[in-house]
Amino acid sequence: MKYGIAFFPDKKIQDIANSYRKRYDPHYALIPPHVTLKEAFEMDDEGLSQANSHLEKVSREIAPFLIHFPKLSTFHPTNNVIYIAVEETEAIKSLHEKINSGVLFHERRYAYIPHLTIGQEMPEDELHDVYGSLRMKRFELSTWVDRFHLMYQLENKSWTIYQTYLLRGSSE
Template sequence: MAFEYTLGVVIPVPQPHRETLRAWRQEYGGEATGPIAPHITLVSGSYLNSWEKAAAQVRRVAATVEPFSIQLGPARTFRPASDVVFLPLETGADECWALHRALLGDALRHESAFAYHPHLTIAQNVPAEQLDAAQAALGGTRLSFTADRIQLFDTRGGEWNFSEEIALGT
């Protein structure tokens, strides 16, 4: 079975934290992070043959999960394995893992060079000085919000496109 299309399923960060995180991502992660809203990835991968089958699976899983709290903690890094500075989930990671596992199978596959690890990326693939600055500046970070929706993206046409926002527990 050949997987032909790419999709993403993410938890969006609500206001007011979205703009704060967007500013940090632009400062430390560069201009490439600008068009990408802050989020926690649940699945980044592919689907086989039918977009509607994949989207239906995402909707079905979302309906079974109640909203939950997320607390982002002080900046950490994946270095030396990967040049990334991120905010870890101090609460909400177990729920993200459960969502990740529930989304996989049938029509969806998670494809990454790294094992799934719920987090919010601040900077990646930038010079070490920027990674160091991000980690130092955000070493005391604590942000909390309620995850009450997920978003579905596709790469039809070669770019990430927002497709749908799905409330949790509906």
């Protein structure tokens, strides 16, 4: 079964993201607006049990943290994706690295860039139009990250939640 790990920003931010995703993201109906912490990976039932223990442990080690979404960015020309950038803090990098360790360690093809996708698989000219008109826009958005979710993918490519992990570490 295919699993993935992500968190959802505040409802307000999800609503803003959806106003773009509706037009520019073919995954709009498959999953709510999210910030991926671990890309899709295959796992069997035994792996799931080990992953659960691992994620429980991670959730006890990290304290809730605030993140900012300052502006739009794009992965073009590597990928025709437009996203709301997530400020790259130590906290989110640490959460990502701890999740992607131990039994859940996989080599990544790209460096981790936390982001909230609002458009993907976009035709070249549409991407340039949309990014050109939105790139100067400032997003004064922030959200508390106090939990993350392990999800699995159904046959129709949509995602169902398996479990929430609450961040319970103490802040320094």
